[in-house]
Amino acid sequence: MSVPPLQNKPCGGRYSDVVAAIGNTPLIELKRLSPKPGVRIWAKMESFNPTGSIKDRVARALIEDAEEKGAIRPGVTILEPTSGNTGIALAMIAKRKGYKLKVVMPDNVTQERTQLLKMYGAEIVYSPGNLGSNGAVAMAEEMAAGDDSYYMPYQYGNPANPNAHYNGTALEILDELDGQVDAFVAGLGTGGTLMGHARRFKEELGDRVTIVAAEPMQGEPVQGLRSLDDGYIPPIIDLSLLDRKIFVTNRDAVVWTRKLLDEESIFAGVSSGAIARIAVRIASEMDEGNVVFIVCDDGWKYLSSGVYTLPVDEVANLDSTVWW
Ligand SMILES: Cc1ncc(COP(=O)(O)O)c(C=O)c1O
Known part of the structure; x- marks a missing residue:
């Protein structure tokens, strides 16, 4: 059979299963x-991963790390x-591999999140919504303490989290841009994205690259991001690897989520x-x-929050402590 040549290569590869297909996401110029x-401003499209987020890479790294350590034995439940x-x-990876998973999360998350977790067969334990992600961390720690039927990968303190980026995302970016990365901007949640990229980029490029963290203002949560002033600095974070930390308001997060959509047709979450x-601000300071x-x-x-359809001022006034 003769097959006509493809016009638009590469296609993204051929994989043994969906877990193996995580990563190798496109870089799109905006x-x-x-x-x-x-x-030139480039968006690394982690939304192209199988469950739609950058955390597919981290979850795979955490589970592979647990497998290597022999931590996932019969009768053990992964708790996070x-x-x-x-x-x-x-949840997606645990389902594919036949592992049991329990997640602890604030009780004010949106329906979509709960449904996605249940769809993949995860058990959910709710922590008080008003305590945010710190409350979920505290509750999970309490559950896991002294109970060896739980294994907690703990992305906030596990080097497998930044290593997923050090050995994956950062290498893909260097490869696509032939090492010409002048500034890198990411949000600060666990710090894994920033730490993994910062380590790789500083090793490869030295001080020619500027590493910038977008941090929400204290008391103005942006979904997925945390303010270091809220009192918890994840153990994987080494602040000396960041060149700059720039605050961003919840309103700006919403306005720029809409700009991504309206001007570039990029349908992204609010932290993006x-x-x-912040990426555009950094770009405006460069020649x-x-x-x-x-x-x-x-x-x-985030659809049910109205973030893409309500007038911007109405969205900016939404209760941002509710986890969309
Ligand atoms: C939507 C979203 N954006 C950004 C981040 C921050 O990434 P990291 O945990 O690597 O700092 C997260 C992480 O929780 C997230 O869920």
């Missing part, structure tokens, strides 16, 4: 957001505190709007070069 012709994406990614806003930022997840889980 020309309409660039403030200057010589500065997570406000969403990591739980959904762990916050990160895009030339490549700015790479992370699109952490797609928008499906």
